[in-house]
Amino acid sequence: MSQVKYTSSHEWIRLEEDGSVTVGITDHAQELLGDMVYVDLPEVDDEVEAEGDCAVVESVKAASDVYSPLDGTITEINEALEDAPELTNSSPMADGWLFKMTLANAADFDELLDEAAYKAVVEAEDH
Amino acid sequence: MGKRTPLYEQHLTSNAKIVDFGGWDMPLHYGSQLNEHHQVRQDAGVFDVSHMTVVDLTGDKAQDFLRYLVANDVAKLETSGKALYTCMLNENGGVIDDLIIYFQTTSQYRLVVNAATRDKDIPWITKQAEAFGVAVTERPELAMLAIQGPNALEKALPLLDAELAAQVKDLKPFNAAWKGDWFIGRTGYTGEDGIEVILPPESAPELWEGLLANGVEPIGLGARDTLRLEAGMCLYGTDMNDETTPLVTALGWTVAMQDERDFIGRKALEAQKAAGVPQVFKGLVLEGKGVLRGHQVVKVDGLPDGEITSGTFSPTLKNSIALARLPAGVGDTVQVEIRKKLIPAKVIKPMFVRNGKSLID
DSSP states (O other): OOEEEEOTTSEEEEEOTTSOEEEEEOHHHHHHHOSEEEEEOOOTTOEEOTTOEEEEEEESSOEEEEEOSSSEEEEEEOTHHHHOTTHHHHOTTTTTOOEEEEESSGGGGGGSBOHHHHHHHHHHHHO | OOBOOTTHHHHHHTTOEEEEETTEEEEEESSOHHHHHHHHHHSOEEEEOTTSEEEEEESTTHHHHHHHHBSSOGGGOOSTTBEEEEEEEOTTSOEEEEEEEEEEETTEEEEEEOSTTHHHHHHHHHHHHGGGTOEEEEOTTOEEEEEESTTHHHHHGGGSOHHHHHHHHTOOTTBEEEETTEEEESOOSSSSSEEEEEEOGGGHHHHHHHHHHTTOEEOOHHHHHHHHHHTTOOOBTTTBOTTSOGGGTTOGGGOOOSSOOOOTTHHHHHHHHHHOOOEEEEEEEEOSSSOOOTTOEEEOTTSOOEEEEEEEEETTTTEEEEEEEEETTOOSEEEEEETTEEEEEEEEOSOOEETTEEOOO
């Protein structure tokens, strides 16, 4: 069973068997943004820092930065989004993933929010 | 809680995402802004625009007053029901608001002004009206629905009073007919055929529900913005404001300066023309990847920078488009700064889509 964590800036992070992670935006984020029309992804081999902006998702409404959840290196990007940015709406946690990365410090993963903590963040925003 | 239109409950029933819009609780979308956009281009949609402000002007000198108040000339309106789009200017030639004026008689006109500018428009109009003895009556209680799209009339007419429907059916664009407190103009803000219906608040839910039953879908403010932008229609507060003249906003065509008529702002416009209008208002089509947005900087070879006033992804063209204020003398291509990168864009007339068809090569 894969392990999924979250950030307060609405990214999800799934730990893969090889120790790398897959990153996307949460269902809550895609719902707030509305119909997605463009996704600007980082480049493979880019070194990224935790909380640094590394991608942009744009809906008809607005552009929104996506932040790297942790320090690490981009290993793969979801090229399907170039022609089908709407996958981030229809399947935010599966086909609509944004990028994969290796972590500079594997232990950092445990510091991210678990599902209950992320739900609390979303509920706090709604009020 | 903001102000609510007579259709607030209907919006909730249709699962609207409600947002604050100039103090009003208004629907942003009902699920998908993109689907709503296509619905209007391909079939028919209804917008609740009851937040807009209806103002009736009455008095023997109403025509003289409007010829002084606004930059376009209401003397052009010769048949009852004819409408005029115009800007209302300050002494510096800046745009206080853009509005539609309906001619009923030379002593009776109806104005429709923007909701967000209501609080400055009403005192301004009232102050200027004093010298002409014209009564200014706001009609905040009235509801307003815009029904737009190629099938809008076909789906809306059966729901109207038969006598009024017969008149509306034959209305030419930019003309209105009325009966009692029902007032219908063949106007809109989408680049599609359609009507705008001003009606008593108690009648609005029934018309709304009848339209939905006839297959007209509810459309939110989100799609209203992408539709008007594709049609190349300016949005007050975004594309023009108190600081910009109509001459730098592609609204020069709405300014009537042929004769000697004295109107507020005329001297400033004449001075700007004499000095040379420094900027032009154009459409941009992005040629690289990304989305054009308001306030992005436009780089033009050998000339001062320009600025995007409103930009979006065009659902019809599947490409990003924008309206932009650019330096006079700009050529056919420019570069737009998007997140520190320069992306090329083509410069065209500010109009992208009309009646469902692309106007771009």
